[in-house]
Amino acid sequence: MSKFTFLKSDRSNIQLVLITGTFLITISILDVFLNSFFKLNLISFLPSKVSFLTPFIIGMIGLNLIRIEYSGNKFLDVLNKNINTSNFNAALTLLIIFIIFKAIPPSLSWMILDANISGDTKEACTGTGACWTYIKVWFRRFMYGMYPNEQHWRINTAFLLVIGLGTFGLFATEKMKKFLALYYVVIYPIIAFLIIYYLISGGYFGLEWIETGAWGGLSLTFIVSFFCLIFCFPLGMILALGRRSNLPAVRYVSIGYIEFWRGVPLITVLFMSSVMFPMFLPEDFFMDKLVRVIIAITLFEGAYCAEVIRGGLQSLPRGQYDAAKSLGMGYWKMHIFVILPQALKLVIPGICNTFLALVKDTPLIFVVGLAELAGMLALAKTNPKWLGFAMEGYIFAAIIFWIICYAMSKYSYNLEEKYKTDR
Amino acid sequence: MSEAIIKIQNMNKWFGDFQVLKDINLEVEKNKKIVVCGPSGSGKSTLIRCINRLEEHQKGSIVVDGTELSENTKNIEQIRAEVGMVFQQFNLFPHLSILDNCTLAPIWVRKMPKKQAQELAMQQLEKVQISDQAQKFPGQLSGGQQQRCAIARALCMEPKIMLFDEPTSALDPEMIKEVLDAMVNLAKGGMTMIVVTHEMGFAKEVADEVIFMDEGMIVEKAETKEFFANPKSDRTKLFLSQIL
Numbered sequence: 001m002s003k004f005t006f007l008k009s010d011r012s013n014i015q016l017v018l019i020t021g022t023f024l025i026t027i028s029i030l031d032v033f034l035n036s037f038f039k040l041n042l043i044s045f046l047p048s049k050v051s052f053l054t055p056f057i058i059g060m061i062g063l064n065l066i067r068i069e070y071s072g073n074k075f076l077d078v079l080n081k082n083i084n085t086s087n088f089n090a091a092l093t094l095l096i097i098f099i100i101f102k103a104i105p106p107s108l109s110w111m112i113l114d115a116n117i118s119g120d121t122k123e124a125c126t127g128t129g130a131c132w133t134y135i136k137v138w139f140r141r142f143m144y145g146m147y148p149n150e151q152h153w154r155i156n157t158a159f160l161l162v163i164g165l166g167t168f169g170l171f172a173t174e175k176m177k178k179f180l181a182l183y184y185v186v187i188y189p190i191i192a193f194l195i196i197y198y199l200i201s202g203g204y205f206g207l208e209w210i211e212t213g214a215w216g217g218l219s220l221t222f223i224v225s226f227f228c229l230i231f232c233f234p235l236g237m238i239l240a241l242g243r244r245s246n247l248p249a250v251r252y253v254s255i256g257y258i259e260f261w262r263g264v265p266l267i268t269v270l271f272m273s274s275v276m277f278p279m280f281l282p283e284d285f286f287m288d289k290l291v292r293v294i295i296a297i298t299l300f301e302g303a304y305c306a307e308v309i310r311g312g313l314q315s316l317p318r319g320q321y322d323a324a325k326s327l328g329m330g331y332w333k334m335h336i337f338v339i340l341p342q343a344l345k346l347v348i349p350g351i352c353n354t355f356l357a358l359v360k361d362t363p364l365i366f367v368v369g370l371a372e373l374a375g376m377l378a379l380a381k382t383n384p385k386w387l388g389f390a391m392e393g394y395i396f397a398a399i400i401f402w403i404i405c406y407a408m409s410k411y412s413y414n415l416e417e418k419y420k421t422d423r
Numbered sequence: 424m425s426e427a428i429i430k431i432q433n434m435n436k437w438f439g440d441f442q443v444l445k446d447i448n449l450e451v452e453k454n455k456k457i458v459v460c461g462p463s464g465s466g467k468s469t470l471i472r473c474i475n476r477l478e479e480h481q482k483g484s485i486v487v488d489g490t491e492l493s494e495n496t497k498n499i500e501q502i503r504a505e506v507g508m509v510f511q512q513f514n515l516f517p518h519l520s521i522l523d524n525c526t527l528a529p530i531w532v533r534k535m536p537k538k539q540a541q542e543l544a545m546q547q548l549e550k551v552q553i554s555d556q557a558q559k560f561p562g563q564l565s566g567g568q569q570q571r572c573a574i575a576r577a578l579c580m581e582p583k584i585m586l587f588d589e590p591t592s593a594l595d596p597e598m599i600k601e602v603l604d605a606m607v608n609l610a611k612g613g614m615t616m617i618v619v620t621h622e623m624g625f626a627k628e629v630a631d632e633v634i635f636m637d638e639g640m641i642v643e644k645a646e647t648k649e650f651f652a653n654p655k656s657d658r659t660k661l662f663l664s665q666i667l
Contacts, residue, residue, distance in 0.1 A: 322477050323514035323573075327528035327580060328504030337527055341518050419518075 017065050018076070024062030028055040029097060036101045056094060063090040111395075122386055134389040135396050138380050142396070145216015145371055151208065155219050158199040162192045162226070189230050196223060212290035213369065218400065220372040224294055225359045231298040232358070233351070236305025241335065243310055254306070261303035267364055269296050274368035293365050301358050308350040312343035345419045352412035356405050373397055428453045428584060428615055429474060434483035436469060443469050444480070445639045451584075456616045458626040458647075461636035462662065467619045468511075470636070471586045474617070475506040488583060504532055507577030511589040513569040515561035521548070521572050522557040525579045533580065540579070547575040551605045567598030571605050578609070585609065587618040623667055627651060635659045 032055050034040040063084050071077060083093040114129030117136060125131035135142070144152050165188060169180050200223075203209035215223070242254030261269075273296035274289055281287070316339060324334040344351075363374035371379055377393040380386060429451040436444040443466045451457055459467045472478040473485060476492050476499055485492045487502055496502070516524050525544035529535040535543070548554040551571035553564075561569055570590055577585060587606065591599040603625050610616055610629040620626070626633055626647060633650040635643040635658075643650065643659045654660050 317512070317514075319510055319512050319514035320516065322472075322508075323510065323516070325477060326475055326503055326506070326508035326510075327576070328500045328532040329528060330500045333531050337531060338516055342516075345518065 014068060014071060014073075017068065018071075018073075021062045021065035024058050024065070026062075028059030028062060028094070029101075031055040031058075032098050032101050037105050055098070056091075059094045060087070060090060063094070130392050130395075131389055132392065134380075134386055134392050138376075138386070138393075141217060141380065142373060142376050143217045144219050145376055146214040147210060147216065147219070148208075148214075151202075151210065154199050154202070154207065158195050159219070159222065161195050161199075165191060165195075184230070185234050189227070192226070192230075212288050215290065216371040217376050218373045220365075220370060221359070221362050224290075224297065224362045224365060224370075224372065227294045228297045228301060228358055228362075229355055231294075232301040232305050235298065235302035236309050237340070239302060239306035240309035240313060243306065244313060258303045258306050261300050262307070264300075266297070266300055266361055267367055269300050270364060270368050272296070289368060290370060293368060293370060297358070297361070297365075301354060301361075304354050304357075305351065308347050308354055309343065311350065312345075312347035313339065315346055316342055345416075348412050348416050348419075352409055356408060359404060359408070360401060373400060426453065427451060428488055429617075430484075430486040431474075432484050434473065434480050434485055436466075436473065436478065436480045436482075443639050444473070447483070447641060449634070449641065449644075451615065451617065453583075454613050454615055455631045456610050456614075456629050457618070457632050457634060458630040459617065459619045459634045459636060460621060460623070460626070460662075460666075461642075465636045466639040467636050468588050471508075471588055471617055471619055474584075474586060475503045475508055477508075500532070504528075504580055505582050506584045506586060507580055507582035508586045509570070509573050509577055509588065509590045511592050513561070513566070513573045513593070515569055515573055515576070517561050520558055520560055521553070521564070524561065524572060525576045528576070529579050543581075544575070544579050547578045548572070550578075550608065551575045552601075565598060566594045567601045570594060570598075570602045574602075574605055574609070584615045584617070587616065587620065589619050589621070591620065591622055621666060623651075623663075635662065637662075 064087065066076060067080055067084055067090075068076065069080075071080075084090050110129045112129075114127040115132055116125045116127045116129070117132040118124055119133050120137050122131075122134075124133050140149060140152070144155055147155065168183065168188075172180055198204055199207070200215070201210060201212070239254050239258055242250045243258065245251045245254070270293060273292045277292060278287075320338060320342065321334065324338040329338070362372055365372060366375035366378065374397055377390075377397055381390045381393055427450040429449070431447050431449040434444060434447040435442065447470060449470075459470065461467050469478055473480050473492075474487060476496070479494070480492075488505055490496065490498070490502055492499070492502070515521075516527070519527065522541065522544055525547060526537070526540040529540040529543060530537055533540075545554055545557065548557055551574055553568050553571050553575070556564060556568060556572070561572070564572065574590075590606070591602050594602060599622070603622060606616075606618070606625065607629055616629075618625070618630075630647045633645060633647050634641055635650070635654075635656075637658055643654060643656050645655075650659075651663070654663060
């Protein structure tokens with residue numbers, strides 16, 4: 001009977017329960033920790049199957065003991081509320097801690113402790129871990145593709161210029177703010193295109209001409225994503241408005257367009273753009289493969305953007321349209337000043353989603369022979385001198401893509417916060 | 424007797440198969456205040472929404488300020504600019520500050536210089552006594568304040584006619600008064616007004632005429648005193664007995 005009251009936690013025996021509980025939890029976590037980091041097994045005297053489960057059971061008992069409502073101890077209350085509300089919750093907490101402890105040592109030793117980064121041949125990689133030498137040697141290729149080494153400054157300069165021009169909006173004075181939308185939708189893309197065309201492609205001003213087939217790596221990822229993003233958004237906006245238009249011709253064209261592009265896989269669109277499309281063009285008309293690919297992705301993603309924006313338009317109450325109309329605004333004024341600002345604000349998360357998907361779809365352009373970051377990896381891993389380092393390459397690419405995408409999603413959160421007004 | 428600024432003749436409207444308005448005839452003279460009342464679903468809101476063509480009528484004619492409203496009306500925006508409207512749900516633009524709500528249409532529809540529009544807006548906000556809230560956003564204001572802002576916003580277009588679609592129905596009882604006060608002031612200033620409302624006190628105070636509607640028809644139309652003193656139709660009597 002006394003044992004029974006001991007197991008029942010309440011405020012009367014809080015000291016005892018707390019000490020016992022904490023002790024048990026510490027033992028359980030310590031066991032896993034030592035086991036995983038130092039190959040020590042505290043409870044090796046038990047049969048292996050039992051010893052495998054023991055830390056979990058001990059931990060569960062411990063967590064069960066310290067689960068006291070309104071204990072008066074602030075820290076304990078916070079702990080209980082967040083990670084220890086029920087047995088199920090406690091089990092999840094323990095499992096997550098155990099998994100983290102189990103996963104850290106092997107990944108740590110593979111990625112850092114046993115890894116090599118010195119030297120510049122395959123032979124320098126003697127450790128059992130990752131061979132970052134491979135990434136180091138191929139780094140320029142991963143960034144710039146087959147673009148000649150001594151010309152890389154051209155890509156860097158072009159990017160800096162484009163980014164610099166992109167921040168123009170931050171410095172715009174009150175008077176210029178009116179024209180910002182025009183600037184970003186029309187003028188900026190044109191300037192950016194000209195910069196990239198003259199500087200990276202070259203052929204003018206004594207710059208050597210470098211064909212787009214040689215472009216590649218991360219810089220190509222950026223170029224493709226950049227142009228697709230800035231073009232697909234306005235396209236999506238027009239299509240979204242078109243689909244809600246009262247004019248049947250406009251509406252059916254928009255619906256047809258959206259449903260067509262949403263119905264075909266991107267990879268076929270890319271194939272068509274590079275293989276089929278030139279067949280329909282006149283003999284002497286030439287359009288660069290990269291331009292065709294950018295147009296194809298833009299048209300494709302524009303359809304997705306359209307549906308996201310349409311969702312935003314539909315979520316606005318009808319009263320907003322009524323109010324704008326009753327003030328004498330026509331279709332365009334109503335949309336530009338009243339409807340779109342609100343709808344676009346609502347669709348920031350959805351648009352961000354589409355944009356992230358777009359960035360991560362760019363590796364598909366490999367199928368038409370353009371090697372951006374992931375494409376360069378695929379080329380590098382088949383190089384006879386550097387066989388067997390696919391893992392390092394893909395982890396590297398994953399990290400780079402993750403950074404890009406995380407930055408984008410962070411930016412979208414910021415935008416959401418910035419434009420938040422209470423309804 | 425001045426000329427009618429709104430002339431509605433034999434107007435009919437259907438939503439699908441359902442006839443919402445049946446043979447409406449109505450003339451509103453300049454500077455008159457008309458109150459429209461009736462049970463819900465009787466077509467009062469639809470009637471005044473037809474006057475600035477937020478709803479289209481199918482039969483009959485509506486002439487506002489000398490222009491007939493029809494499918495062929497090219498300058499519907501110009502007519503709407505002359506007809507201010509206040510809604511039950513306020514319908515302020517939540518992404519704009521109170522001041523911007525008021526200046527948006529004058530600047531972009533009336534092509535007024537920004538400074539002049541802001542001065543005008545501040546005057547109108549002053550009249551409805553919320554000029555101190557000008558920099559706030561609609562979401563930060565109480566319902567009564569929002570509705571007064573909506574009135575100011577409509578007035579900034581300097582309309583010839585004001586339509587009110589149950590302006591106090593979505594408000595707390597204690598906020599109703601502040602909105603009604605603003606409307607009474609407006610009425611005293613000589614505005615032509617058509618007000619859909621259940622506030623019979625307001626009707627008695629300012630209305631020149633009261634219209635009672637039921638099932639899409641104008642059942643009774645009389646001068647205010649006459650309307651409340653001896654209503655003719657039984658339906659009106661019943662309605663008044665319930666609402667007063």
